[in-house]
Amino acid sequence: MAPNTEQPSTQEPLLSAQGVCYSRNGAEILTRVDLQIHPGEVVTIVGPNGAGKSTLLKILLGILPPDSGQVIRKKGLQVGYVPQRMPVDPVLPLTVERLLKLAGRGTRQALLQALEETGVSHRLKASVQTLSGGELQRVLLARAMLCEPDVLVLDEPVQGVDYGGEVELYQLIADLRERHGWGVLLVSHDLHIVMRATDRVICLNRHICCTGTPDHVSSHPEFARLFGEHAMETLALYSHRHNHRHTIQGEVVPLKLERNLKRPIDHA
Numbered sequence: 001m002a003p004n005t006e007q008p009s010t011q012e013p014l015l016s017a018q019g020v021c022y023s024r025n026g027a028e029i030l031t032r033v034d035l036q037i038h039p040g041e042v043v044t045i046v047g048p049n050g051a052g053k054s055t056l057l058k059i060l061l062g063i064l065p066p067d068s069g070q071v072i073r074k075k076g077l078q079v080g081y082v083p084q085r086m087p088v089d090p091v092l093p094l095t096v097e098r099l100l101k102l103a104g105r106g107t108r109q110a111l112l113q114a115l116e117e118t119g120v121s122h123r124l125k126a127s128v129q130t131l132s133g134g135e136l137q138r139v140l141l142a143r144a145m146l147c148e149p150d151v152l153v154l155d156e157p158v159q160g161v162d163y164g165g166e167v168e169l170y171q172l173i174a175d176l177r178e179r180h181g182w183g184v185l186l187v188s189h190d191l192h193i194v195m196r197a198t199d200r201v202i203c204l205n206r207h208i209c210c211t212g213t214p215d216h217v218s219s220h221p222e223f224a225r226l227f228g229e230h231a232m233e234t235l236a237l238y239s240h241r242h243n244h245r246h247t248i249q250g251e252v253v254p255l256k257l258e259r260n261l262k263r264p265i266d267h268a
Contacts (some may be wrong), residue, residue, distance in 0.1 A: 019068065205222070
């Protein structure tokens, strides 16, 4: 098993859970969960359906109280939340501008700035019902930005978004993290893209099975048990450094070698 090379942060956590347990109707949902989110890091929770991921988010957000354990939030912590889905009444004439104003936070300038940063300022007057899946997620992200968050919490943010849109959305989240220094907590089922877009992975199945860098977690026996050996093999292809390209035949050509091959031959 690969060693966990993750270095503990010296910064005060924005949000932490200590020994969190939760059950429903006698069924144990979460057992002694410990985690921390620090400024400027992207943390992703992965796990199978029914693993307790969304329940854990609700406890961290204060929507559900834990049966035992505690959640500690930094004093004055502002959380921007992007839900998995937002049902919209098709009869209700709701524009993007109106949706953001309903958040009740920020000035109009802040609203316009948030839409600009998320790449959907051109949809200001559009009906929410006409938005594509990717556009809606960007609008919800802009809405979450209005509270000037310290930490951004996103529950399956690429639900209903095509593959190209997923890549762009994760890149946008990474860019916003760099620009604003937020902590980011993601719940996601898309292992391939997430493993390239996160600093730390928490593998959850009612308890924390393993945690660490993407490379560490993807080679952990518990990860293989939950997602299968095939997932480990596939993720190995996605976690490598992009210091090469692949030919049509699938051969690997190092970029340095490729540049050397393209140089004119010196006949001197």
